[in-house]
Amino acid sequence: MIKDSWMFKPFSEKPIALVDEQGNWVADFPMELPPDFLRGLYRDMLAARLLDEKFVILIRTGKTSFIAPHAGHEAAQAGLAQALQRGHDWLFPYYRDMGLMVAMGMPFKEIFGQMLGNAADPAKGRQMPSHPGSRALNIFTVCSAIASHIPPAAGAAISMKLKGTGQVSVCTFGDGATSEGDWYAGINFAAVQGAPAVFVCLNNHYAISVNLSHQTAAHSIADKAHAFGIPGYHVDGMDVLASYFVMREVIERARAGHGTALVELEVYRYGPHSSADDDSRYRPKEEVEAAKKRDPIERFRRFLEKQGLWNLEWEEMLRADLKAQIDRSLEEAEAMGEVPALAMFDDVFAEPTWNLVEQRELVREELR
Amino acid sequence: MIKDSWMFKPFSEKPIALVDEQGNWVADFPMELPPDFLRGLYRDMLAARLLDEKFVILIRTGKTSFIAPHAGHEAAQAGLAQALQRGHDWLFPYYRDMGLMVAMGMPFKEIFGQMLGNAADPAKGRQMPSHPGSRALNIFTVCSAIASHIPPAAGAAISMKLKGTGQVSVCTFGDGATSEGDWYAGINFAAVQGAPAVFVCLNNHYAISVNLSHQTAAHSIADKAHAFGIPGYHVDGMDVLASYFVMREVIERARAGHGTALVELEVYRYGPHSSADDDSRYRPKEEVEAAKKRDPIERFRRFLEKQGLWNLEWEEMLRADLKAQIDRSLEEAEAMGEVPALAMFDDVFAEPTWNLVEQRELVREELR
Amino acid sequence: MPTLTMIQAINAALDEEMARDARVMVMGEDVGKRGGVFLATEGLQQKYGPDRVMDSPLSEAAIIGAAVGMAAHGMRPVAEIQFADYVFPGFDQLVSQAAKVRYRSGGQFTAPMVVRMPTGGGVKGGHHHSQSPEAHFAHTGGLKTIVVSTPYDTKGLLKSAIRDDDPVVFMEPKRLYRAVKEEVPSEEYLIPIGKAAIRREGNDLTLVSYGGSMIETQKAAEELAGVGISAEVIDLRTVMPWDKETVLGSVAKTGRALVISEAPRMASVASEVAATIAEELLDQLEAPPLRVTGFDMPYPYAQDKLYMPTVTRILNAAKRVLDY
Amino acid sequence: MPTLTMIQAINAALDEEMARDARVMVMGEDVGKRGGVFLATEGLQQKYGPDRVMDSPLSEAAIIGAAVGMAAHGMRPVAEIQFADYVFPGFDQLVSQAAKVRYRSGGQFTAPMVVRMPTGGGVKGGHHHSQSPEAHFAHTGGLKTIVVSTPYDTKGLLKSAIRDDDPVVFMEPKRLYRAVKEEVPSEEYLIPIGKAAIRREGNDLTLVSYGGSMIETQKAAEELAGVGISAEVIDLRTVMPWDKETVLGSVAKTGRALVISEAPRMASVASEVAATIAEELLDQLEAPPLRVTGFDMPYPYAQDKLYMPTVTRILNAAKRVLDY
Numbered sequence A, B: 001m002i003k004d005s006w007m008f009k010p011f012s013e014k015p016i017a018l019v020d021e022q023g024n025w026v027a028d029f030p031m032e033l034p035p036d037f038l039r040g041l042y043r044d045m046l047a048a049r050l051l052d053e054k055f056v057i058l059i060r061t062g063k064t065s066f067i068a069p070h071a072g073h074e075a076a077q078a079g080l081a082q083a084l085q086r087g088h089d090w091l092f093p094y095y096r097d098m099g100l101m102v103a104m105g106m107p108f109k110e111i112f113g114q115m116l117g118n119a120a121d122p123a124k125g126r127q128m129p130s131h132p133g134s135r136a137l138n139i140f141t142v143c144s145a146i147a148s149h150i151p152p153a154a155g156a157a158i159s160m161k162l163k164g165t166g167q168v169s170v171c172t173f174g175d176g177a178t179s180e181g182d183w184y185a186g187i188n189f190a191a192v193q194g195a196p197a198v199f200v201c202l203n204n205h206y207a208i209s210v211n212l213s214h215q216t217a218a219h220s221i222a223d224k225a226h227a228f229g230i231p232g233y234h235v236d237g238m239d240v241l242a243s244y245f246v247m248r249e250v251i252e253r254a255r256a257g258h259g260t261a262l263v264e265l266e267v268y269r270y271g272p273h274s275s276a277d278d279d280s281r282y283r284p285k286e287e288v289e290a291a292k293k294r295d296p297i298e299r300f301r302r303f304l305e306k307q308g309l310w311n312l313e314w315e316e317m318l319r320a321d322l323k324a325q326i327d328r329s330l331e332e333a334e335a336m337g338e339v340p341a342l343a344m345f346d347d348v349f350a351e352p353t354w355n356l357v358e359q360r361e362l363v364r365e366e367l368r
Numbered sequence C, D: 001m002p003t004l005t006m007i008q009a010i011n012a013a014l015d016e017e018m019a020r021d022a023r024v025m026v027m028g029e030d031v032g033k034r035g036g037v038f039l040a041t042e043g044l045q046q047k048y049g050p051d052r053v054m055d056s057p058l059s060e061a062a063i064i065g066a067a068v069g070m071a072a073h074g075m076r077p078v079a080e081i082q083f084a085d086y087v088f089p090g091f092d093q094l095v096s097q098a099a100k101v102r103y104r105s106g107g108q109f110t111a112p113m114v115v116r117m118p119t120g121g122g123v124k125g126g127h128h129h130s131q132s133p134e135a136h137f138a139h140t141g142g143l144k145t146i147v148v149s150t151p152y153d154t155k156g157l158l159k160s161a162i163r164d165d166d167p168v169v170f171m172e173p174k175r176l177y178r179a180v181k182e183e184v185p186s187e188e189y190l191i192p193i194g195k196a197a198i199r200r201e202g203n204d205l206t207l208v209s210y211g212g213s214m215i216e217t218q219k220a221a222e223e224l225a226g227v228g229i230s231a232e233v234i235d236l237r238t239v240m241p242w243d244k245e246t247v248l249g250s251v252a253k254t255g256r257a258l259v260i261s262e263a264p265r266m267a268s269v270a271s272e273v274a275a276t277i278a279e280e281l282l283d284q285l286e287a288p289p290l291r292v293t294g295f296d297m298p299y300p301y302a303q304d305k306l307y308m309p310t311v312t313r314i315l316n317a318a319k320r321v322l323d324y
């Protein structure tokens, strides 16, 4: 029903929010979402949060070598995941999207396999942790190189348009990514082709230590859409319903043939940039504490409670169930063991070239 | 006097024009420019046009290997040259700016030296024709790679700000250049630093054969300024006074510490993209003829005539004088002769490395 | 059998592959209406429409990067970079995305795509219309790189590249685009990637080359024949994976080798071939394997012809290995 | 005399050069408040201010390209690329602008700048935090390229690079940042660009290496010493221009050579050195010059340690040339 009458206007003065801090629905249209769906959003956010906490333990115990905390991004991630047609649309994510992977339906075991880089990883331990990908779910394999996935996301969208598959290419990235030339060049190509691509910035205002004020003088990330002649939406990404409703509309606009769009979801990164970072070097504790007070999960909990969809009992059940799933999946993933050493020579090409065959022999000899 | 009260508003609906097709001053402020200055603008435009015609002869007679016709760009080029402090400000031009070089005061002999790639070229015949540069005039050496000079122009501007030199870094490029990632990344850096850089697009609506409509979906090039949080000015670049007044104001804004700006000068390319191009393959003759009817030189001639600053006699004197200068300078340039073969090994580094010394010996041996 | 120039062979290969496989599409700057600045894609947009023969914005990153996404999504894009010198704004898309998609995803995603580019010097184009950057590609695991030298090979290899399941960089020496015509079958034929061609048989020394330098290499071989020296001439055609077997077989026979390429010398494909010859054939060598290459500097304009290996420089080097 | 790690030596060199010359400035991602992700620029912004220690936007093209403009305008920028793997978005600025400014302008404009970057593997960083792209720079005329391996050299070479009148790529093996401490004078000293260091004298074979692989190379030399084989160990330090004289001098003496580098093998710096040895010393070679290198593929994560030349692989190769 939303497809025909677009509710949200681009280039809004303030970020679009539908639920206030107290959990009240403040939008000018009826919410109309089924209880299970709303509870599902909460579950996805909670799962993402618990996964983030588990990752910290993986690092502490030396079971993984790198994590990119996503706590604070959960509302944006859960809302986005429900807005696209999972398994049909394509997602081009980045390294801080493990929470999004959960909401997209990637099994915890696969996620841990990737974090461990062992045999449970569908990518055979080829990449550093926090770099997932899934052919089965149409989730493009994450590349460390910031914004390098933007032109491929544009290309996939152009392909979708040429083939008329009715798919949408959705691409996520951070605020720092918007300074890369490839970010601009890729979106510009999708936009001029009117391709069904939606580019989604998770703006947490920091690129490692660099504050957005050193990244660009633009009024907002959404405002950069003017450079491409496409709509730019500025959204409160700590509001899961705002994230969901806007993303759903924007994605359906693209699917309906209205072309490319840019969405800015305002979030905050609670943790350090990564396990290698010390954020106390560049931002005051108070700033972090203040952000945490606006926690997206608690905000949505208040909303659900007001709707009579939440109580402590259910919360505890849900947490216990998720924790159990997470622990079991980690065990299952660990049980899969290492990837074989010589497998490092596979998948360079469909068929190994002679130089790779020679080089594999050197390692075989070495391991004997 | 203009410095304190900015006359021109960014993001105007229509391109800013001050003189209409009939040569009438239609601006809402007094023109107030001395006769000699106005005649100088006309002289620069005419010189650029005559140079362009001479280049065609250079190609026909096989004296040069490449030309990039600039006929149709003269008003923008002449207006811009007068707007900056020549020899103090820095210019980062591109390959279609030979008309701009004339207006900047580059001697015809040097220009021809560059076109011939012989000993009259201050760059020692290192680059293909239409790639000038002059340390003496603070004109950065042109690089063929489209938009690759944008980040350097930004860097120079940042250096000017750090040193407080009171200089402005002015950078020209075409409409196609605005699709390159480096174009965006470079302007973004200058803008976030509030550096005194002015980026000037000579929008002739074609990148070789590609119409602007296939280049970007943006409403205008000037509109792309939103992506950087800087003002974008859209100007009729076939109106030399509009080009001059807007460029002067924008450059002085930058000099006064108001930061980076983007200017779009609407022009048209009369000739093919280059001597290697056949424009009949991608644009109708009628379109070209229509554009020529709006010729910037004739338009400004009507203006001067109305001001009592032009008559046929003066025109003929001026043409004869310019033609003579051009012919003499070409002869002088040709007389300089070839650059020595082994000079190709100079200027790779301040001091040649051993591999270059070895390689020079190979050529010396070969030439014996 | 029609006789075609290299540029016509490219056009024919693209036409045949687009007719054969609806997934094949062409994209790049000026490839549409204009038919490409060298007319490689002439007539294709009229025949296959603007969707399958797409004028891109002026961004090599957008071109190569979009090709990666199209390929991953099931198309077979053939991207044109207007000049090899301009691949660098899109270089990250080539080395960080195209070359690594299959590997980093454990084979879940692939990038079957071709990146075509005119390469090499000799056209008075200055250093941004003359460079030979194949070493950058050959050094990048995950890329295959072809440099053609004849119309016949061009058609057969371009078709193989388009059908290959991995990214292929396809380099076309622009000075050869219209240099020669030769008979090129209109019937289907493919030339395998990774197989060199022996252009001339000989026993006294082996001349290994590829691309534009094949011209001077073959001229040099003729001059040598004139003075009674029989040189075997090998055209690598593919520089990664290059045909080690054929090269070593020849040098084992002749005991003398020159590797000739117009690319800069330092860390080049020529260096790779020379190093491998020395590594594997030391005892069969009667002279050191020498390289005749371009120089370690930007390509000059005024001395355009001197930068590339000339017949004289090849003969001077041949003399060294023969008199050794 | 203070004992410093490599990262501290970098910090000291930058500090001294900034104090000495007001034109020197540092720029890059996170170099300011954060002091760089590896803390190479720690404390410099507090000392020299945000103008001379500038946090850039997240764009390598903007960083390298702006450095070119700053340098042309009279500054001496030291740009930091957060990881060598991320130089590619800025690669065109390096090869089309920095490397060619002096040449294409006939010496009218120059780009005296340094581009620092952590390089190499061994830190479980996967293929975008582990690559060794020096061959791409060495193959580009107009660039000088340094790869350091000790704190002492690091300080002396970084100061030389900053004072050099041409663009210098300065590569820092990240796995060595804190691996060792050594005495590093606080007094002024410079190490010349282009001069190799003989780390160990020997007569039986020559091990040529540089950067991170110096660790395994020296370990291998010790193991060889244990079995009575004396290896001469050369650290190139500069890979372009590499110190041919020192390398050939040593191999002429030993007659046997291994070239060791963790970069991919195909068209690599190791190939260049091996090819040159074969070209100039054929008759003095008692065995073929072999290369022990990284592999021609993306750098893996799970097998992080296996990708780089291990002591075992170096010893296996040494055995081949010694038993030859």
Ligand SMILES: Cc1ncc(C[n+]2csc(CCOP(=O)(O)OP(=O)(O)O)c2C)c(N)n1
Pocket: A096, A144, A145, A146, A173, A174, A175, A176, A177, A178, A202, A204, A206, A207, A208, A269, A273, D029, D058, D082, D086, D089
């Ligand atoms: C091309 C490139 N340059 C630099 C880096 C190093 N790096 C990794 S993450 C990061 C900051 C990214 O910030 P942002 O885009 O805002 O995403 P966030 O981490 O805040 O979610 C940087 C500079 C990289 N991965 N790729």
Ligand SMILES: Cc1ncc(C[n+]2csc(CCOP(=O)(O)OP(=O)(O)O)c2C)c(N)n1
Pocket: B096, B144, B145, B146, B173, B174, B175, B176, B177, B178, B202, B204, B206, B207, B208, B269, B273, C029, C058, C082, C086, C089
């Ligand atoms: C990086 C790069 N890619 C491609 C080219 C080839 N090329 C030369 S000029 C040109 C079109 C430029 O059009 P525009 O920027 O509008 O300038 P105009 O020629 O119209 O003045 C192209 C594609 C190039 N020089 N550099």
Ligand SMILES: [Mg+2]
Pocket: A174, A175, A176, A202, A203, A204, A205, A206, A207, A208
């Ligand atoms: Mg961020």
Ligand SMILES: [Mg+2]
Pocket: B174, B175, B176, B202, B203, B204, B205, B206, B207, B208
């Ligand atoms: Mg144009």
